[in-house]
Amino acid sequence: MAKTYLFHVKGTTCTSCEVVIEREVRELDGVLGVDVSHAKGVVAITMKKGHPIHAAQLESLLGTHGYQFSKKEKELPPQPWNWGRIATIVGIVALTYFILSKAGFLTYSPTIDGGKGLAGVFLIGLIASVSSCTAVLGGLLVAVSASSAKQNQNKSLRERMRPHILFNAGRLIGFLFFGAIIGLVGSLIQLSIGFNGLLILIVALLMIGLGVNLLGIVPRGVSVIRPPKWLTHKIHDLSTSHHPHVPFALGALTFFLPCGFTQAMQLYALSLGDMKSSALLMGVFALGTLPALLGIGAITSSATGERLKKITAVAGVLVITLGISNVQNSFALLDWHPFAFTGQSYTVDASAPTMVGGEQLIQMEVSERGLYIPDELTVVEGIPVRWEIFGADFMGCADSLIMREFGINTHLDPGSNTVTFTPTQTGRFTYSCSMGMIRGTMYVIPQETL
Structure with a gap:
């Protein structure tokens, strides 16, 4: 008779973490089913009779991702707010905002000439590459590479690297193509100024929520609109195919994987209402994630323990800073001035017409x-x-x-x-x-x- 084991899990940040845990646990002997809830912090694993599973096994399997497991005896007490840490983070975010604002990196201008703005988008891609989003992408890439290695053991290094290169090329081209489609949709529905402002505000709040999650300020993450989890698993299942074009297709389909950073950029691309600008925005974002996927960003895969916490904290501060910048952008379009003082006087000065x-x-x-x-x-x-x-x-x-x-x-x-x-x-x-x-x-x- 099957038995279901319940565990608490710490260290998850979004739906991508759910997918990572589910796919790796399913490979264990005797597992009939696994369901992970990031929102509840619970993992439910159904095992065959005579195949018990313990938290130590899960730690051994998934500890490198930063997840911690414990047997679910009872509901965990709510975590207290660390106001001292929150105040410190607020100060660091304010300083970061001031520096990036003066340097011009908070002005996203997704056109070929907008170097600094595109650098900001590229930065978001780099941040996404040190988040759990890349754990899902990395899992796909490892699966593709492993499948290819088994088939091409006697071939040259160039031929063995071909699936790896195709995957990343497909991801870049897919983001450019689907980004253009989003821009086309935005142009066809002719977003009003107010609706455009609301879209940017949603992007901003989503980014702030992601940053808060990365910093671990609150126990659990924000709820976001996301593709169904089964779609993510279906995309992963394609990795077992032996068709030579599958790596390219898989790379392109990563556009639809559940990643809060990707979804924020997709909403932003929609608000642009222009095919070229939206394609460029999504393409530069994808470029930002490529270093980690190509293995150049080894720091993200080798980081563990305190080092991983520091990298995650820096990423969280940057994401919150960019989110706050977008809040200001949305307020300008919505004509909201929540911090403006009333009753101020106006005098003619040298700039009077x-x-x-x-x-x-x-x-x-x-x-x-x-x-x-x-x-x-x-x-x-x-x-x-x-x-x-x-x-x-x-x-x-x-x-x-x-x-x-x-x-x-x-x-x-x-x-x-x-x-x-x-x-x-x-x-x-x-x-x-x-x-x-x-x-x-x-x-x-x-x-x-x-």
């Missing part, structure tokens, strides 16, 4: 670095404004300009551009690119202050 032909004339440049120069402008309420904007040859996502309060949503071309509007209310307003990443401030002052 001159009058030309009954219109207020203001001028601004969009640089090749994706910066607004100047990034603060002042106009007067109730008087038409002529906004002259000179765009660089390459502007990244700054080639769009949005200011919701006054109905501005326009594309900027290289060279001279003109935007006209009439400010109908006083206050401090944010104008930005379509992603909310590049921002400036428009001050509208009442006429009586002149």
Whole structure:
């Protein structure tokens, strides 16, 4: 008669961990079934009669992944909040945000010219490569390599490496292709500014949740929309096929594996609403994961114990920092100013506009670095404004300009551009690119202050 054994598990961070544990435990002798719940921190293993299983066996099998097992005698008590550690992490995140912001790495501009922005996306890929997401990918790659090695024992190193190279090539091309499809969908449904802002906010909260998970600040992770677990197992099952093109197909299908980082980038790509930009975004993200998969990032596979904890902590801080940056981007598009002070006064300064032909004339440049120069402008309420904007040859996502309060949503071309509007209310307003990443401030002052 079969018997089900229950164990507590610590060290899981997402659905990828569930898949890793389930697939490796299924290889043990006598296992009839295994089900892992990251949310509950429980592993249920059904064994044949006469085949007991103990926590020590699971530790021996999966301890290298950082998982810890104990027999489930009763429900574990809730873990207390470590407020001192949380305060330290908040301080480190604030410092990291300041440094990355000044360096320009928090401006994602997924175009060929957006070097620093693409570096930020590449960084997220590198972070994903030290997370449990790569444990799933690594498992697939090992399965493919092992299957090929058995068939090609007498062949050259180049021929034995072929499946490995095909897998990574398929992953890169798959991410480019499916990224373009996501961008096409985004362009067809014509996302509104507000919906675009909500998508970016979801991405931001997802990234912050992932970072919190990596740092282990709370006992369990956030719930996210993810592909069904059976799909992940089906993709893994393909690895046993002997067809020469299977490694390439498997690499491409990793686009659909349950990884919070991948899902965050997919939502971000959807919000871009452009095939080329979305494909580039997903392609650069996939490139960031390749070093670990190609074996160049041996640090991720050799790290254990305290070293692994340090790597994970650094990754967690970076992910939270990037998430906070995206929260600000979404607020700009949603016209939310939760930290703005009310009742502030506005005075005319050197940036106040001159009058030309009954219109207020203001001028601004969009640089090749994706910066607004100047990034603060002042106009007067109730008087038409002529906004002259000179765009660089390459502007990244700054080639769009949005200011919701006054109905501005326009594309900027290289060279001279003109935007006209009439400010109908006083206050401090944010104008930005379509992603909310590049921002400036428009001050509208009442006429009586002149």
